[in-house]
Amino acid sequence: xxxxxxxxxxxxxxxxxxxxxxxxxxxxxxxxxxxxxxxxxxxxxxxxxxxxxxxxxxxxxxxxxxxxxxxxxxxxxxxxxxxxxxxxxxxxxxxxxxxxxxxxxxxxxxxxxxxxxxxxxxxxxxxxxxxxxxxxxxxxxxxxxxxxxxxxxxxxxxxxxxxxxxxxxxxxxxxxxxxxxxxxxxxxxxxxxxxxxxxxxxxxxxxxxxxxxxxxxxxxxxxxxxxxxxxxxxxxxxxxxxxxxxxxxxxxxxxxxxxxxxxxxxxxxxxxxxxxxxxxxxxxxxxxxxxxxxxxxxxxxxxxxxxxxxxxxxxxxxxxxxxxxxxxxxxxxxxxxxxxxxxxxxxxxxxxxxxxxxxxxxxxxxxxxxxxxxxxxxxxxxxxxxxxxxxxxxxxxxxxxxxxxxxxxxxxxxxxxxxxxxxxxxxxxxxxxxxxxxxxxxxxxxxxxxxxxxxxxxxxxxxxxxxxxxxxxxxxxxxxxxxxxxxxxxxxxxxxxxxxxxxxxxxxxxxxxxxxxxxxxxxxxxxxxxxxxxxxxxxxxxxxxxxxxxxxxxxxxxxxxxxxxxxxxxxxxxxxxxxxxxxxxxxxxxxxxxxxxxxxxxxxxxxxxxxxxxxxxxxxxxxxxxxxxxxxxxxxxxxxxxxxxxxxxxxxxxxxxxxxxxxxxxxxxxxxxxxxxxxxxxxxxxxxxxxxxxxxxxxxxxxx
Ligand code: ADP
Ligand code: ZN
Ligand code: ZN
Numbered sequence: 001x002x003x004x005x006x007x008x009x010x011x012x013x014x015x016x017x018x019x020x021x022x023x024x025x026x027x028x029x030x031x032x033x034x035x036x037x038x039x040x041x042x043x044x045x046x047x048x049x050x051x052x053x054x055x056x057x058x059x060x061x062x063x064x065x066x067x068x069x070x071x072x073x074x075x076x077x078x079x080x081x082x083x084x085x086x087x088x089x090x091x092x093x094x095x096x097x098x099x100x101x102x103x104x105x106x107x108x109x110x111x112x113x114x115x116x117x118x119x120x121x122x123x124x125x126x127x128x129x130x131x132x133x134x135x136x137x138x139x140x141x142x143x144x145x146x147x148x149x150x151x152x153x154x155x156x157x158x159x160x161x162x163x164x165x166x167x168x169x170x171x172x173x174x175x176x177x178x179x180x181x182x183x184x185x186x187x188x189x190x191x192x193x194x195x196x197x198x199x200x201x202x203x204x205x206x207x208x209x210x211x212x213x214x215x216x217x218x219x220x221x222x223x224x225x226x227x228x229x230x231x232x233x234x235x236x237x238x239x240x241x242x243x244x245x246x247x248x249x250x251x252x253x254x255x256x257x258x259x260x261x262x263x264x265x266x267x268x269x270x271x272x273x274x275x276x277x278x279x280x281x282x283x284x285x286x287x288x289x290x291x292x293x294x295x296x297x298x299x300x301x302x303x304x305x306x307x308x309x310x311x312x313x314x315x316x317x318x319x320x321x322x323x324x325x326x327x328x329x330x331x332x333x334x335x336x337x338x339x340x341x342x343x344x345x346x347x348x349x350x351x352x353x354x355x356x357x358x359x360x361x362x363x364x365x366x367x368x369x370x371x372x373x374x375x376x377x378x379x380x381x382x383x384x385x386x387x388x389x390x391x392x393x394x395x396x397x398x399x400x401x402x403x404x405x406x407x408x409x410x411x412x413x414x415x416x417x418x419x420x421x422x423x424x425x426x427x428x429x430x431x432x433x434x435x436x437x438x439x440x441x442x443x444x445x446x447x448x449x450x451x452x453x454x455x456x457x458x459x460x461x462x463x464x465x466x467x468x469x470x471x472x473x474x475x476x477x478x479x480x481x482x483x484x485x486x487x488x489x490x491x492x493x494x495x496x497x498x499x500x501x502x503x504x505x506x507x508x509x510x511x512x513x514x515x516x517x518x519x520x521x522x523x524x525x526x527x528x529x530x531x532x533x534x535x536x537x538x539x540x541x542x543x544x545x546x547x548x549x550x551x552x553x554x555x556x557x558x559x560x561x562x563x564x565x566x567x568x569x570x571x572x573x574x575x576x577x578x579x580x581x582x583x584x585x586x587x588x589x590x591x592x593x594x595x596x597x598x599x600x601x602x603x604x605x606x607x608x609x610x611x612x613x614x615x616x617x618x619x620x621x622x623x624x625x626x627x628x629x630x631x632x633x634x635x636x637x638x639x640x641x642x643x644x645x646x647x648x649x650x651x652x653x654x655x656x657x658x659x660x661x662x663x664x665x666x667x668x669x670x671x672x673x674x675x676x677x678x679x680x681x682x683x684x685x686x687x688x689x690x691x692x693x694x695x696x697x698x699x700x701x702x703x704x
Pocket of ligand 2: 390391392393394395430431432433434435
């Protein structure tokens with residue numbers, strides 16, 4: 001008997017094709033079954049979806065037949081399909097687009113026979129997991145950890161585990177995962193981390209704990225740094241239930257996990273949980289939704305929680321007897337590590353003019369290096385200098401394709417645009433006037449490395465060698481394995497001072513770093529992005545957490561860890577809170593400001609962005625789309641405020657002009673209702689602009 005199947009496929013963006021396409025097949029297939037179907041001239045992967053309620057059925061004769069069924073695979077379960085459908089709806093994207101993007105790339109290419117062969121093959125050995133640790137012993141939990149673990153075991157959650165770096169959060173994750181898996185032989189756990197380069201460390205720890213219990217294949221990773229065959233192997237292991245624990249970055253939130261019982265989101269405040277292209281989902285927020293839907297507990301962990309999560313976990317008070325939706329669990333003590341570092345603020349107004357490193361900071365670093373300790377210097381700008389400048393005619397190294405400067409990289413004498421990637425050789429003379437004396441203005445990590453090496457040239461370490469300075473940033477770690485190699489050098493003590501971007505502030509377990517310095521953090525204090533102070537505070541706290549991690553080393557050295565900050569604004573409230581390591585005070589102050597200004601988490605936002613050849617076209621498109629919404633008027637509009645269109649901070653990238661329009665509402669439901677009703681108008685408006693505009697919606701944007 002021939003049947004009609006509704007199939008989610010990846011249709012080209014803005015094609016106007018509906019979310020599901022209909023095909024005919026010789027028999028009914030369960031929703032969630034993977035099929036190959038014809039689409040135009042191609043044959044693509046699709047997911048059989050639940051029948052649409054109330055849709056008139058198309059005439060069978062017009063339907064193309066399904067080309068093949070990936071029979072060896074169990075259908076994707078209803079919970080997974082609900083997650084995908086929710087994400088598509090909430091983030092205003094196509095169902096098929098989200099569904100197919102959530103599957104491993106290789107699965108999209110394999111035909112039924114190839115897949116069958118793939119499934120017969122024994123599982124690939126675990127992806128380049130470090131052979132690392134021998135121990136399987138379980139650590140006796142501290143009293144704080146015990147109390148937290150028993151609350152996680154007995155309460156429904158979700159939980160915000162607020163504990164400083166080194167307080168033993170990872171140990172709580174391990175313990176909670178173990179408890180969840182022990183309860184049910186089919187149970188699975190998902191553990192997410194923000195950065196790919198943090199997964200090997202974590203994987204080693206989880207493997208050491210769980211491989212002896214559940215076998216070597218019980219722990220798998222999922223992240224974009226893996227090859228396609230590795231990703232497919234991990235995905236299949238999770239889908240089949242063979243893998244009990246999936247460790248991954250944000251994409252792992254979409255893994256097929258039929259037995260999902262626990263989700264951990266480590267460093268939940270980290271901005272990289274937000275996808276920045278396609279469906280711009282927040283993996284943290286989806287984790288919370290998925291946990292609720294699938295009956296899995298959710299633990300968010302951080303030393304500096306996002307203000308959203310902090311607010312959502314506020315304890316009940318007489319004025320606010322409900323409190324927040326999450327349960328906040330606090331672990332104030334540091335276990336393996338010593339005391340948190342002391343903050344040393346350097347008032348740059350009191351320092352010699354133009355000094356990159358103030359004399360007291362330089363003296364402190366020299367002293368550390370002479371004792372054989374290591375220092376970490378942070379600057380969030382790659383390259384040697386952000387711009388080259390001719391003082392004779394005013395020429396600047398502007399990118400010809402963007403409204404941005406090209407950054408001067410001295411190592412390979414190039415000018416590179418960090419927005420579009422355009423690269424040129426540094427000109428011999430000023431292209432404007434021929435002046436030979438064009439100079440770098442401002443500084444980046446390359447320059448810090450060079451200057452520090454010169455300043456510390458005569459400093460001798462206890463190993464009787466000259467001090468060594470090294471740099472770790474996106475430029476030095478482009479090659480595969482480069483980061484691991486450089487980190488190994490730091491661990492081996494071959495480097496005395498490490499210069500780097502925020503990349504090195506995150507998560508790494510440096511044992512001999514005792515001093516951390518942020519040399520130019522001021523930009524974030526007065527940024528137009530209201531989240532900049534929140535991010536700076538998190539970064540500085542995290543960086544501070546890199547110093548003095550090994551209590552025994554600190555004791556042997558008789559050394560105290562320090563965090564140095566050079567600033568022109570030493571009286572800023574942010575630094576006062578940082579000095580006391582007082583995240584709650586900082587959060588209270590910030591939340592007070594946000595409440596007053598009606599900003600998240602007290603309001604919900606969405607951005608519509610338009611890209612066009614000219615700024616006028618981009619803005620006119622947004623204006624017209626806003627006007628159309630008001631003229632109708634659309635449902636939800638009465639509770640949604642539409643701001644006027646504005647250019648983006650970097651308004652032109654790769655010759656494309658970019659504008660955006662902010663939408664704000666105190667009601668998430670109203671905003672969602674409005675956005676859903678608005679979609680067709682945006683499509684229509686684009687058609688009216690003859691396709692000369694591209695647009696996208698970013699729900700809960702991270703950067704305004
Ligand atoms: P966090 O994830 O909060 O930074 P970790 O869980 O990594 O903290 O713990 C920091 C260090 O303390 C690690 O070396 C860990 O092995 C150790 N540790 C954690 N819990 C205990 C415990 N109960 N007893 C002894 N050492 C512990
Ligand atoms: Zn010139
Ligand atoms: Zn450019």
